[in-house]
Amino acid sequence: MASIPSPIHPENLKAVNKIAEISGQNVHECMQCGTCSAVCPMVESMGFTTRLGILYLQFGEIEPVLKAQIGEFCASCHTCVVQCPRGIDVARVFEAVRQYVLRTNTDLIKPQEIPKDTMAEAPQIAFVSTFRKLTS
């Protein structure tokens, strides 16, 4: 009997399995209610909503999610985490998306381009958190 073809391309399957491994979250539990996007303080800066980001991951598509920079703009405020009716730790999902990029030795910020007055003025905590989140 011929095997049933998987709707997800093997390369994409590898990517979304990696996201599941890093995040420890099962995106298939999401029922697409959109609460995460409604409460997200950074959603206007993302290419599309977090809800759509999860939908793409459910279908094994990671490229659009990377292009929408959801991981890059997530501020880890955890508002979506406490609001998700399905108990998905959405911040961990998009942390995994961010890590997926960072682990290819790609920085999401160039420290050398931070303005000098910001360097002088900003508190240590600002740099530690920025570099932890956005550099490889």
Add this chain to the structure above:
Amino acid sequence: MKLGYYPGCTLKTKAANLEVAAMAALDHLGVEYKELSRWNCCGAVFSLADDDLIHQVAPVRNLIRAAQQGCDTVVTLCSQCYNTLARANKMVREDEEKRDTLNRFMDEEPDYNGEIEVVHYLSLLRDEVGWEKLAEAVTNPLNGLRVAPFYGCTLVRPKEVAIDTMDPEILEGFIRALGAEATTFSASRECCGSYQMIAHPEEGRDRAAKVIASANRSEADALILSCPLCEYNLGTRQDEVIEYHPGLNQVPTFYFTQLLGVALGLDPELCRLDLNGPAAQELLIDKKFIATAAV
């Protein structure tokens, strides 16, 4: 309770105005504590990647230092330090495999199994001192001052380390104990822009603007916070935020501990108001809570 104080990276320099009055207030209120003699940066943000155990070493090592110094509880002032240490502690307590890996990795250290309690300074005031006793200790009540309580993210999220319920009252209780009035402030638990102020300043300013607009609408005289990153986004960069978002009004920002120091009648120099913008001191002079500006 054997209480240790963990300062964190920013409180000895840029956020000295969060620390100095807080420590003097503990002495004033008769709460015994000792500052940890040895500590390292907590990492500022809790690692959310399930396979990234190396970033748990820094916070856990601080908890080991506290245990070594005979403490059973560690208090922090910075919201992010609180969140990072409390979540790492929870992970150690609940995840046997990760705890074992961490202990074996740090084989030069004594094993740590989650013996330390991590608390935020506000919880300490509420639970160990109590609002009534605090109110009794106030000699310079901040009557007539309308204060917007800003929780931000890391004091109240995620739920398992939140210092209060999903509808927090702790800062409001604190404000009332000082004789001031807490405003109802819809953005009180929203993101201030966080580290995005460095990475994406435009988006960071937009976030800060929403918080300032909400504080303005609540007719607050002042905004109080407990995180040096919130203070940077909402205080240090406030003039710039207003420049990009005309229509907003200036609202002086304070660390909650500075108003505590003023209300307890501590030496104003201990409140380090010199590290805030000039508007903060002008407000307190105008309201006759302090006599002269610190330099």
